[in-house]
Amino acid sequence: MAPDATQLTLPAILTLLGVLLPASEAQVQLVLGDQKLEPTIKYNDDFLWASAWVEAKPKEEGNHQLTCAVTLGNESRMSHQTVTIYSFPPPSLNLSQLEVSELTVVSVECKAHAGAVVMLSGAPAGPPAPSAQFQLNVTAEDNGHSFLCSAVLEVAGEVLYKNETLKLSVLYGPQLNEKDCPGNWTWQEGSQQTLRCQASGNPTPKLDCRQNGTGSLLPIGDLHPVKREIAGTYVCRAKSSRGEVIRQVIVNVIYHDNNMIIIMLVTAAFIVSVVLTGAYLYNRQRKIREYKLQKAQEAAAMKLNTPP
Numbered sequence: 497m498a499p500d501a502t503q504l505t506l507p508a509i510l511t512l513l514g515v516l517l518p519a520s521e522a523q524v525q526l527v528l529g530d531q532k533l534e535p536t537i538k539y540n541d542d543f544l545w546a547s548a549w550v551e552a553k554p555k556e557e558g559n560h561q562l563t564c565a566v567t568l569g570n571e572s573r574m575s576h577q578t579v580t581i582y583s584f585p586p587p588s589l590n591l592s593q594l595e596v597s598e599l600t601v602v603s604v605e606c607k608a609h610a611g612a613v614v615m616l617s618g619a620p621a622g623p624p625a626p627s628a629q630f631q632l633n634v635t636a637e638d639n640g641h642s643f644l645c646s647a648v649l650e651v652a653g654e655v656l657y658k659n660e661t662l663k664l665s666v667l668y669g670p671q672l673n674e675k676d677c678p679g680n681w682t683w684q685e686g687s688q689q690t691l692r693c694q695a696s697g698n699p700t701p702k703l704d705c706r707q708n709g710t711g712s713l714l715p716i717g718d719l720h721p722v723k724r725e726i727a728g729t730y731v732c733r734a735k736s737s738r739g740e741v742i743r744q745v746i747v748n749v750i751y752h753d754n755n756m757i758i759i760m761l762v763t764a765a766f767i768v769s770v771v772l773t774g775a776y777l778y779n780r781q782r783k784i785r786e787y788k789l790q791k792a793q794e795a796a797a798m799k800l801n802t803p804p
Contacts, residue, residue, distance in 0.1 A: 520544075522568040528579065529560045552581045580652045585609050587647035589616075589660040598636050598668040605629040606645035606660070617644040624648070639666035639698050669739035670701035677732060677743055683722045685751035690719045693745065695734035705732040705745060714745070724749045 524546045526533040533548035546564060564575045592603040606616040606628050613624035620630060628645075632638070641664050649656045677693035693716050695703045705714035708729045715726075727749040734741050 522566050525563075525565040527563045527565075554583055556581050557583055578652075582611075582649070582651050583609060584612065584647075584649050584651070584656055584658060586658045587612070587614050587645045587660050589643065589645040589662050591643070591662055591664060594662065595665040595667065596634060598634060598638075598666050600634055602632050602634055602664065603629065604632060604643055608647040609649075612647045612649040615646045615648070634664065634666050636666060636668040636671070636696075636698075638664060639668065640664070641666075665698065667698050667738060670695050670697040670734035670736050670741045672732060672734050672741050672743040677745065679744060680746050680748070682748040682750065685722055685724050685749050687722050688719055689722050691716050691747075693732055695732075695741070697734065697736050697738060699736050699738070701734040701736035701738075701741075703732065703734045705730045714747070722749055724751045 520539045522544055524535055524537055524544065526535045526546060526548050528550055531550070533550060535546040535548045538545040544566070558581060560579050560581060562577045562579045564577075566573050587609075588607045590605050593600070596602055604616065604618065606614045606619075608614045608626050610626070613626055614628050615624075616628035616630070618630060618632065619628045622628075643662050643664065645660045647658045647660075649658075672693070672695050676696065681689075681691065683689050691714060693703065693705060693714075695701045703716070705716060706712065707714065707726075708731060710728075712726075714730050714732075727747055730745045730747065732743045732745050734743075
């Protein structure tokens with residue numbers, strides 16, 4: 497029980513069999529140690545239920561005998577029960593500082609109430625003891641780390657647990673790394689994409705990415721159709737009260753140039769027309785030559801057949 501006087505309920509049941517008198521006429525006494533209690537009694541046919549509240553103080557910790565005496569007519573019955581009064585507050589967990597800059601040494605200590613032992617997360621392994629402590633040289637990865645202290649107490653063959661936790665806040669400057677803010681993106685024009693760039697740090701840094709030359713903001717974290725206008729080199733800047741960090745991000749957009757396609761089609765059409773025109777002219781000249789040759793052959797034949 498807690499040192500500041502917690503109440504304890506002490507039920508006792510006694511059944512008298514073979515008695516003709518009603519149970520409501522029974523006289524009940526409850527005594528804890530040498531302290532007489534004032535019970536509340538409930539009746540049910542031949543049964544009765546007596547309970548009482550008692551305030552336990554720290555000096556009364558330990559085992560005490562509870563006696564329930566019932567008198568009905570000329571009959572008396574008595575029952576005894578051992579009551580254990582104990583104090584088991586949560587363990588005391590302390591950090592030398594709850595908010596520190598990275599690379600600071602923090603002391604962690606946990607203590608339990610007398611009779612209990614503790615287990616402290618992160619502490620070196622050792623035999624159970626009423627206290628545990630260790631020191632930690634904190635880094636940015638320790639930001640938000642929770643330390644757990646668990647107290648264990650055995651009372652009357654039952655094992656009880658109580659826990660206490662504390663969270664550490666580590667202050668560190670902004671960070672932009674390849675995992676959270678990739679330096680190169682390549683997308684197809686018209687596709688739906690989300691540009692992901694996230695800065696870490698405590699306090700949380702402010703982040704913006706602006707295009708070299710134009711100063712245009714890069715839409716971060718929202719789903720957008722990709723346009724060729726966003727292609728270019730951007731400077732992403734993360735800033736907080738702990739400092740500033742800059743990272744270059746390149747966005748590539750793959751697209752088909754319609755003007756180039758038109759030029760290629762016109763060029764191809766011109767080439768085809770030139771080839772067809774050349775073929776036509778060649779074929780016409782060939783037929784003219786064949787016609788002249790045929791006429792010349794016919795004229796020669798006529799001369800041979802004409803008598804001298």
